[in-house]
Each structure stands twice: as structure tokens, then as C-alpha cells.
Amino acid sequence: MKKILIANRGEIAFRVMRTCKKMGIKTVAVYSEADREALHVKFADEAYLLGPPPSAQSYLLGDKIIEISLKAGVDGIHPGYGFLSENAGFARKVRASGITLIGPSPEAMEMMGNKLAAKDAVSGYNVPMVPGINSAISDIPKAKQEAEKIGFPILIKAAAGGGGKGMRVVKSLSEFEEQMNLAINEAKSAFGDGSVFIEKYVGSPRHIEIQVLGDNFGNIVYLFERECSIQRRHQKLVEEAPSAVVSPELRKRMGEAAVNVAKACNYTGAGTVEFLADENLDFYFLEMNTRLQVEHPVTEMITGLDLVKEQIRVACGEPLGYTQDDLKIKGHAIELRVCAEDPAEDFVPSIGTLTTYKKPVGANIRIDDCMEQGMEIPIYYDNMIAKLVVWAENRAEAITLMKEAINNYKIEGIKTTLPFGGFVMNHEAFISGNFDTHFINNYFTAEGLLENNDEVAALFSAWFMDQSKKEIVLPQMGSKKAWYLTRKSH
Numbered sequence: 061m062k063k064i065l066i067a068n069r070g071e072i073a074f075r076v077m078r079t080c081k082k083m084g085i086k087t088v089a090v091y092s093e094a095d096r097e098a099l100h101v102k103f104a105d106e107a108y109l110l111g112p113p114p115s116a117q118s119y120l121l122g123d124k125i126i127e128i129s130l131k132a133g134v135d136g137i138h139p140g141y142g143f144l145s146e147n148a149g150f151a152r153k154v155r156a157s158g159i160t161l162i163g164p165s166p167e168a169m170e171m172m173g174n175k176l177a178a179k180d181a182v183s184g185y186n187v188p189m190v191p192g193i194n195s196a197i198s199d200i201p202k203a204k205q206e207a208e209k210i211g212f213p214i215l216i217k218a219a220a221g222g223g224g225k226g227m228r229v230v231k232s233l234s235e236f237e238e239q240m241n242l243a244i245n246e247a248k249s250a251f252g253d254g255s256v257f258i259e260k261y262v263g264s265p266r267h268i269e270i271q272v273l274g275d276n277f278g279n280i281v282y283l284f285e286r287e288c289s290i291q292r293r294h295q296k297l298v299e300e301a302p303s304a305v306v307s308p309e310l311r312k313r314m315g316e317a318a319v320n321v322a323k324a325c326n327y328t329g330a331g332t333v334e335f336l337a338d339e340n341l342d343f344y345f346l347e348m349n350t351r352l353q354v355e356h357p358v359t360e361m362i363t364g365l366d367l368v369k370e371q372i373r374v375a376c377g378e379p380l381g382y383t384q385d386d387l388k389i390k391g392h393a394i395e396l397r398v399c400a401e402d403p404a405e406d407f408v409p410s411i412g413t414l415t416t417y418k419k420p421v422g423a424n425i426r427i428d429d430c431m432e433q434g435m436e437i438p439i440y441y442d443n444m445i446a447k448l449v450v451w452a453e454n455r456a457e458a459i460t461l462m463k464e465a466i467n468n469y470k471i472e473g474i475k476t477t478l479p480f481g482g483f484v485m486n487h488e489a490f491i492s493g494n495f496d497t498h499f500i501n502n503y504f505t506a507e508g509l510l511e512n513n514d515e516v517a518a519l520f521s522a523w524f525m526d527q528s529k530k531e532i533v534l535p536q537m538g539s540k541k542a543w544y545l546t547r548k549s550h
């Protein structure tokens with residue numbers, strides 16, 4: 061390939077372009093009116109305006125993007141994540157245009173986009189699945205019987221859902237019918253498809269996913285796991301590779317199951333197979349994401365591979381050129397998503413201008429971002445402004461390096477999830493590896509955030525040591541120190 065259009069914005073557009081440059085491939089950016097000054101536009105060799113800021117009038121305009129691609133004479137389109145990345149209709153149109161989509165086939169996208177079709181496809185491929193039914197519910201009395209067989213609590217899921225949308229926990233038979241009807245209506249209005257199914261509810265799951273990579277000759281490898289349990293409302297915040305709890309033996313079983321999922325849909329390129337793991341580390345297939353994921357850098361750090369380069373090579377028809385046995389995990393990587401939101405205020409989105417933006421620098425610190433000091437965060441898109449990724453020889457050292465990097469990342473003008481990252485790195489549950497998807501609900505409070513803020517801790521100890529003073533001047537209410545001093549616990 062000589063020229064690639066990146067049908068995306070922000071850090072991922074920038075990240076894909078970096079690899080293209082490294083490979084000597086020309087890059088074409090597309091952008092909305094809100095992104096005129098964006099770095100992905102400046103960094104590209106060519107750039108084309110799509111339209112007004114809202115995604116529906118810009119980054120989701122598949123036909124316009126294909127038109128621009130043809131005009132610019134590109135060989136490939138990289139969709140990044142989000143936007144059109146898992147849109148089978150777009151993939152078909154790209155194929156029809158004669159341009160290569162850097163991603164899997166539209167057939168694979170379609171199959172994995174529907175949870176029931178995905179379950180159906182992988183049955184017979186020796187992939188463990190949560191006990192449940194594999195077809196849409198049409199007959200409520202029959203579904204009740206199934207639910208009783210499975211045992212409560214059960215989970216109702218929308219076939220067209222994903223990423224947690226349209227799920228409902230049902231604790232007992234008495235509430236089954238009501239919840240089922242609500243779920244069907246919800247699925248109808250959210251996805252235009254009211255198909256729902258039921259599974260046994262796994263109460264304290266870990267989210268562990270396996271990166272896979274396939275070429276056009278039937279070779280598929282797994283690039284090990286990512287532990288993604290630290291998430292809030294299905295938004296991951298901290299990811300790491302490898303998982304602290306996955307043994308080499310379990311890794312092999314999960315990896316082979318993931319490869320089987322990929323085989324079931326003739327997968328090509330980079331994809332991710334999501335599993336739930338319960339308290340006993342029994343694991344179950346959840347869904348497959350048919351795109352490059354946000355958290356792919358942790359896999360790159362422990363394997364030494366550039367996943368975008370691999371995607372491009374495969375899309376060009378090159379064979380992988382290595383086998384499973386050639387792949388080894390080296391060290392440990394952790395990623396923190398730096399989002400423009402305030403963890404002290406229930407993660408409310410934070411808008412404004414980056415008055416200060418200074419990144420930590422140092423060996424084994426990688427930052428994937430797209431912002432500069434003085435820039436304003438556009439309100440129209442995802443509020444992730446950067447990914448802070450660290451690598452070290454082992455997990456303990458990676459945690460230490462992450463804490464150092466967080467402390468040396470200076471962002472002012474907006475609130476970010478950086479202090480939340482500090483909280484996680486200092487938390488006993490994270491350090492021990494003994495946590496699940498309920499980590500934030502179970503342990504996180506705004507007060508705890510401050511306790512883990514070195515600056516505030518220093519303030520507090522200075523105040524404490526100064527109690528001999530007759531008069532204690534209480535800090536201003538609303539300040540960090542005031543919150544700290546008025547904590548209910550301790």
C-alpha cells in the first residue's frame with residue numbers, strides 16, 4: 061500500500077498515521093469542522109473536510125469517506141475504533157469500491173455483531189459459553205422454564221446489543237415476565253431488533269480478553285490476554301497485560317478458545333475475543349470485537365509487535381510469517397485512559413481548554429494522544445484525551461512506573477482520570493490482583509481519591525504535625541483539604 065485514508069479522529073487517527081509514516085505509506089486525514097486544528101489533520105499528508113461537528117454529519121458519513129478515498133487515490137482505509145469500524149454495510153461498500161478495508165470481512169463483522177449469531181457460529185468449536193439459551197425468546201412460558209433450568213439469577217441480553225447495552229438481571233421467577241417485556245421493548249427502541257436471550261448471571265466476573273490476529277491463509281495466532289476489569293458503566297479505565305491471575309496453562313486454554321472463535325468466522329486481521337472469568341477462573345465466551353481496540357498498546361508492549369503494521373500487512377495479503385510458538389510475553393504493561401472527566405464528581409465530563417499540558421517522559425512510558433497545550437476539548441466526541449501506557453520487567457515495577465508517570469503528567473484547565481489512576485495503583489485489591497468488574501463500585505470514593513493524592517496527603521500530615529498551634533485554620537470548604545478532613549470514615 062502506498063496511501064491510506066484514516067476514517068477516524070483523535071489519538072487513534074494519529075496512532076495509525078505514525079505507523080503508516082514508519083512504513084513509508086502516505087496518509088490521508090478526514091475531519092469535521094470541530095477538528096480543523098486537530099493534530100491528526102496537521103500530521104497527515106492530505107486532509108479533507110467531512111462536514112459539521114456531529115458524528116452523523118462527519119465521521120459517520122461512509123459514502124462521503126469512500127468518495128474522498130477514491131478521489132485521493134488511496135489503496136486502503138483504516139477505520140480505527142468506534143465510528144464505522146464495525147459497520148458491515150460500510151465494509152461492503154468499501155469492498156465494492158475496490159479499496160481495501162484494513163479490517164475483517166463484512167461477513168465476520170456481521171456474524172459477530174449479533175450475539176446470538178456469534179454464539180451459534182462458535183458452538184461446535186469447543187468454546188466455553190455461559191449456560192443459557194442460544195436463540196431469541198419468543199414464547200414467555202417456555203423461556204420461564206428455561207430460566208428455572210438455568211437457575212436464578214439470570215441475565216437477559218439483547219442479541220443486537222453489546223458493550224453492556226440492553227442487559228437486565230432477573231433475580232427470581234416472579235419478576236421474569238415484567239423484566240423480559242421491558243428488555244424486549246428496550247432492545248426494539250435501541251437497536252431496532254427486539255431479539256433477547258437469557259444466560260446464567262455471573263455475579264463477580266473479571267473481563268479478560270484475548271487479542272487474535274489472522275491472515276488470509278488461515279493462520280491465526282493469539283497475542284495473549286488483557287485484563288480489563290477496572291471499568292465503569294462499560295467504559296474501561298485501566299487495562300493491563302498480562303493478567304495477574306492467568307497462569308500459563310489457563311492462558312493457553314483461553315488463547316486456543318479465542319483462536320477457535322476467530323476460526324468460526326474466518327477472521328482476518330486484528331480482533332479481540334472477550335471472556336468472562338468467574339471466581340474459580342472458569343471462563344466463558346462473551347463476544348468478539350471485530351476492530352483494533354483502544355487498549356491494544358498493552359499487547360504491543362508485551363509482544364513487541366506493532367498491531368497496526370500487522371493489520372496493514374495482512375490487508376496487503378501478506379502471511380503472518382510467525383507461529384504461536386514464536387510468540388512470547390515479555391514483561392508487563394499497564395494502560396490508563398486519561399479522560400476529560402472528574403473522578404471526584406462521579407466522573408462527570410469536564411469541558412474546557414488544556415491550559416497546561418505536560419507529558420511525562422522517560423524510558424518505557426508511551427503516550428498515545430492528540431492534544432497540545434492551549435487546545436480545547438471538542439464536546440462532540442469521546443472524551444478520552446490520551447492513553448498513558450507503561451512497561452516494565454514485572455507487574456510491581458510497572459505499577460511503580462505508572463504512579464511516577466501519573467505524578468509527572470501535568471494537566472490543567474480540565475479535570476481528568478489521572479488521579480483515579482493513582483487511586484487504582486495504590487489500592488490493595490489492584491496490587492494483589494484480587495479484583496473484578498465491581499472494583500469501582502466496591503472500593504472507589506471521592507474521599508479515597510484524595511487519600512491517594514500525594515499532594516493532599518502531604519498537606520494533611522503538615523497540618524497534623526502543626527496541631528500544637530492554638531488556632532487551627534480550617535481550609536476553605538470545597539477545597540481538596542477540606543474534603544479530606546471531613547471524611548466520614550477514619
Ligand code: MV4
Pocket residue numbers: 190215222223224225259260261262263265266267289291294334336346347497
Ligand atoms: C455478563 C455478565 C454476567 N453474566 N454475562 C457486559 C458487557 C457485555 N459484553 C457482557 N457483559 C456482561 N455479561 C453473564 N452471563 C456481566 C457482564 C458485565 C460486564 C462484563 C465485562 C466487563 C464489565 C461488565 C460490567 C457489567 C456487566
